[in-house]
Amino acid sequence: xxxxxxxxxxSEFVAAAxxxxxxxxxxxxxxxxxxxxxxxxxxxxxYVTLGETKxxxxxxxxxxxxxxxxxxxxxxxxxxxxxxxxxxxxxxxHHAHLAVHTNRLIEKCIKDSRCVDLEALCIVSExxxxxxxxxxxxxxxxxNLVTCCSLAALAALAHFxxxxxxIENSEIRIDSxxxxxxxPLSLHHYPILVAFAIFGENDDILxxxxxxxxxxxxxxxxxxxxxxxxxxxxxxxxxxxSNRLLIVNASRQASLVAGELVKLVKTKLExxxxxxxxxxxxxxxxxxxxxxxxxxxxSQDRSTLRVxxxxxxxxxxxxxxxxxxxxxxxxESDSTQIPEPSEDMDTEEMRPVFRKDQKxxxxxxxxxxxxxxxxxxxxxxxxxxxxxxxSDAESDDDEDDVDFVKTITDxxxxxxxIELNDSEEEHDTIVLQPKELK
Amino acid sequence: xDLEVESDDFVGWTGRPIKCEINVLSKPEGSCIFxxxxxxxxxxxxxxxxxxHGKIQTxxxxxxxxxxxxxxxxxxxxxxxxxxxxKTACESxxxxxxxxxxxxxxxxxxxxxxxxxxxCAINAGCLAMINSGVDMQHLVLxxxxxxxxxxxxxxxxxxxxLKSAKMSMEVAFDSELFNVIMVNSQGTSSVExxxxxxxxxxxxxxILKEYFKSVVKxxxxxxx
Numbered sequence: 098x099x100x101x102x103x104x105x106x107x108s109e110f111v112a113a114a115x116x117x118x119x120x121x122x123x124x125x126x127x128x129x130x131x132x133x134x135x136x137x138x139x140x141x142x143x144y145v146t147l148g149e150t151k152x153x154x155x156x157x158x159x160x161x162x163x164x165x166x167x168x169x170x171x172x173x174x175x176x177x178x179x180x181x182x183x184x185x186x187x188x189x190x191h192h193a194h195l196a197v198h199t200n201r202l203i204e205k206c207i208k209d210s211r212c213v214d215l216e217a218l219c220i221v222s223e224x225x226x227x228x229x230x231x232x233x234x235x236x237x238x239x240x241n242l243v244t245c246c247s248l249a250a251l252a253a254l255a256h257f258x259x260x261x262x263x264i265e266n267s268e269i270r271i272d273s274x275x276x277x278x279x280x281p282l283s284l285h286h287y288p289i290l291v292a293f294a295i296f297g298e299n300d301d302i303l304x305x306x307x308x309x310x311x312x313x314x315x316x317x318x319x320x321x322x323x324x325x326x327x328x329x330x331x332x333x334x335x336x337x338x339s340n341r342l343l344i345v346n347a348s349r350q351a352s353l354v355a356g357e358l359v360k361l362v363k364t365k366l367e368x369x370x371x372x373x374x375x376x377x378x379x380x381x382x383x384x385x386x387x388x389x390x391x392x393x394x395x396s397q398d399r400s401t402l403r404v405x406x407x408x409x410x411x412x413x414x415x416x417x418x419x420x421x422x423x424x425x426x427x428x429e430s431d432s433t434q435i436p437e438p439s440e441d442m443d444t445e446e447m448r449p450v451f452r453k454d455q456k457x458x459x460x461x462x463x464x465x466x467x468x469x470x471x472x473x474x475x476x477x478x479x480x481x482x483x484x485x486x487x488s489d490a491e492s493d494d495d496e497d498d499v500d501f502v503k504t505i506t507d508x509x510x511x512x513x514x515i516e517l518n519d520s521e522e523e524h525d526t527i528v529l530q531p532k533e534l535k
Numbered sequence: 536x537d538l539e540v541e542s543d544d545f546v547g548w549t550g551r552p553i554k555c556e557i558n559v560l561s562k563p564e565g566s567c568i569f570x571x572x573x574x575x576x577x578x579x580x581x582x583x584x585x586x587x588h589g590k591i592q593t594x595x596x597x598x599x600x601x602x603x604x605x606x607x608x609x610x611x612x613x614x615x616x617x618x619x620x621x622k623t624a625c626e627s628x629x630x631x632x633x634x635x636x637x638x639x640x641x642x643x644x645x646x647x648x649x650x651x652x653x654x655c656a657i658n659a660g661c662l663a664m665i666n667s668g669v670d671m672q673h674l675v676l677x678x679x680x681x682x683x684x685x686x687x688x689x690x691x692x693x694x695x696x697l698k699s700a701k702m703s704m705e706v707a708f709d710s711e712l713f714n715v716i717m718v719n720s721q722g723t724s725s726v727e728x729x730x731x732x733x734x735x736x737x738x739x740x741x742i743l744k745e746y747f748k749s750v751v752k753x754x755x756x757x758x759x
Binding site for chain 2: 137138139142144149151153155156157178180182183230232234236237238239381382383384386387388389
C-alpha cells in the first residue's frame with residue numbers, strides 16, 4: 098500500500114474548514130479522539146488506541162553490566178518499530194525517518210526526563226544492573242503517533258514489574274514470579290507527549306491531529322508534559338509563526354491533557370491490580386480488547402470527509418431554536434393557529450440521528466465467545482452459498498479502495514505535489530508582504 | 536464425517552474459547568484481532584501492491600510477503616521460523632498469479648502468548664485474508680494439539696498443558712478436502728499416536744471452519 102494520497106481539494110477543504118473553526122471529524126480544537134488503554138496479561142504490556150492510531154508496547158528486562166560512565170545505574174532502551182506497510186510510505190528513507198523521529202521524541206520524553214529511577218535498577222554496583230527495554234510497535238497509523246506511543250510506553254512502564262533478586266554470598270539469583278512477588282519500577286513522574294498541528298494564519302492550534310491534518314498543517318508542535326505541569330521536552334517543526342503566545346497557550350493545553358491521560362493510566366492500573374488480586378495474579382489481558390459487538394466498517398465510518406453527528410446536531414438545534422422563536426412570535430400574535438403535534442413529530446424523527454456513537458462503527462448484535470459457552474444463533478443454515486459468491490459479495494465493499502489506488506498514477510502524484518508547493522509559496526508571499534509593509 | 540459438522544452449532548469444539556474482531560485497522564485491506572484462550576494475535580493483509588525494487592516475481596516464487604513480529608526485542612530465530620511456517624500455511628491459499636507484478640503482504644503481530652501462537656497466527660491470517668476480499672482457493676485452518684504423558688490427546692491446549700506434554704504439534708488444513716498443508720511438531724511419539732493426533736486435529740478443523748463461516752456471516756451483513 099502506498100502513502101495515503103490526499104487530493105489538493107481535500108487539503109484545501111481542510112484548511113478552509115479550520116479557518117471557520119471546524120474540524121472534519123467534528124471535534125473541537127482542544128479535543129482528543131477516543132482513547133482505549135488495555136493492559137496485557139504479561140507485566141509491562143500495554144495496547145493503546147487513539148482513534149485509528151493503534152500501538153502496542155512491551156517492556157522486557159535482563160541483567161547486564163552497567164555502563165562505565167555510570168557504574169551505579171541501570172540502563173533504559175527505547176525502540177519504536179514501524180513496519181514498512183503500517184506507515185504506508187513506499188519509498189525507503191522517509192519511513193525510517195518517521196521511526197527515528199518518533200523514537201527520539203519518546204526517548205526525550207521518558208529517558209531524558211529521568212522519569213525512571215535508573216539507580217534503583219542497579220543490583221551490585223559496577224557489576225550487575227537491570228537493563229530495561231521498551232519496545233513499541235505501531236500497528237496502525239492515523240496521525241499523532243507520538244501521543245499514542247508515549248502513552249503506551251508510559252503505561253507499560255507503570256505496569257511492568259522486575260523479578261525479585263536475592264544476593265547470597267555475592268551470587269545473584271533471580272527468583273521466579275511464583276516464588277517471590279515481583280517489584281514494580283519506581284517512576285519519579287509520568288511524562289506524556291502531546292502533539293499539536295498549527296495552522297498559522299489565525300494561529301489555530303489543533304490538539305491530536307489526524308494524518309490528514311498533519312499533512313496539511315503549517316507546523317507541528319510536540320510538547321512533553323507531566324502531571325506536575327513540568328515541561329519535559331518540546332519539538333517544533335515546520336514554519337515559524339509570529340505569535341509568541343502560541344507556544345505558551347499550547348503548553349497550557351498540554352498540561353491539562355497530560356493530567357487527564359495520567360489519570361487514565363492510573364485508574365486503569367488500579368482496575369488491573371484489582372482483577373489480578375481477585376484471580377490470583379492472572380488477568381484476561383488483551384482478550385478484553387476484542388469487541389465482538391461492533392464492526393469498523395470501511396464503507397462508511399472511516400471516510401475522512403463527511404458530515405458529522407455534531408454538525409447535524411448543531412444545525413438541528415439551530416433549526417429547532419428558529420422554530421421555537423417562530424412559535425413564540427406566533428404565540429404572541431395568534432395563539433390558536435399553531436399545530437403542536439407536528440413539532441413533536443420533528444423532534445422524534447431527529448432523535449435517532451444523534452444516538453449513534455461516533456467512530457465506533459456499526460453496531461452489530463454481540464456474539465458470544467466461541468467455545469464452552471457458545472450458543473448457536475439459530476436453526477436456519479444461511480451458509481448455502483458457495484465460497485465464491487460470498488467472497489464476491491464481500492469484495493464489493495473493498496473494491497472502492499482498490500479502485501481509488503489504481504486511478505492515481507505516479508505522474509498525478511508528482512503533479513499534485515508540485516502544484517501544492519507552488520500554492521504554499523504563493524500563500525507565503527501574500528502573508529508576508531503586508532507585515533513587511535507595516 | 537461428523538454429525539456436528541452437518542448441523543449449524545459448534546458444540547464439538549473442545550479447545551479454549553475463541554474470540555475475534557474483523558476489520559480493526561484502517562490502513563490495511565484486511566485485518567483482524569483473534570484470540571484463542573489467552574493467546575491474542577493481530578493480523579493485517581496489505582495489497583496487492585507493487586513489488587518493491589529488486590524483487591522479481593517468478594513462477595517459482597509467488598509474490599507473498601509475510602512478516603511475523605514478536606512483541607519484544609529484535610527478531611529472534613524463533614520468530615523467523617514461525618514466520619516461515621505461517622508463510623507456508625497462508626501462501627498456499629491465495630491465487631498469487633492473478634496479480635501480475637503485484638504482491639501481498641501479511642503482517643502478524645504477537646500481542647499475548649499463552650501457548651499455541653502458531654495456529655492462532657495462521658487462523659488470524661486466514662481471517663485477515665477473508666476480510667480483504669483477496670481471491671482464495673479455500674480457507675486455511677490451524678489446530679494445535681498435544682499428547683500428554685498418559686497418552687491423552689488434548690486439542691488446543693493451554694500453556695501449562697503444552698509444557699508438560701510429551702509431544703505437541705500444530706497442523707494446518709485446507710477447508711475443502713481437509714488435507715494437511717503444514718505440520719510442525721515437537722517431542723517424541725509413535726507413528727500411530729502421531730497419526731491419531733492429526734486425525735483429532737482434523738476433526739477440530741472441521742468445527743473451526745463452521746466458526747469461520749459464522750464470522751463471515753455475521754460481518755458480511757454489516758460490511759455490505
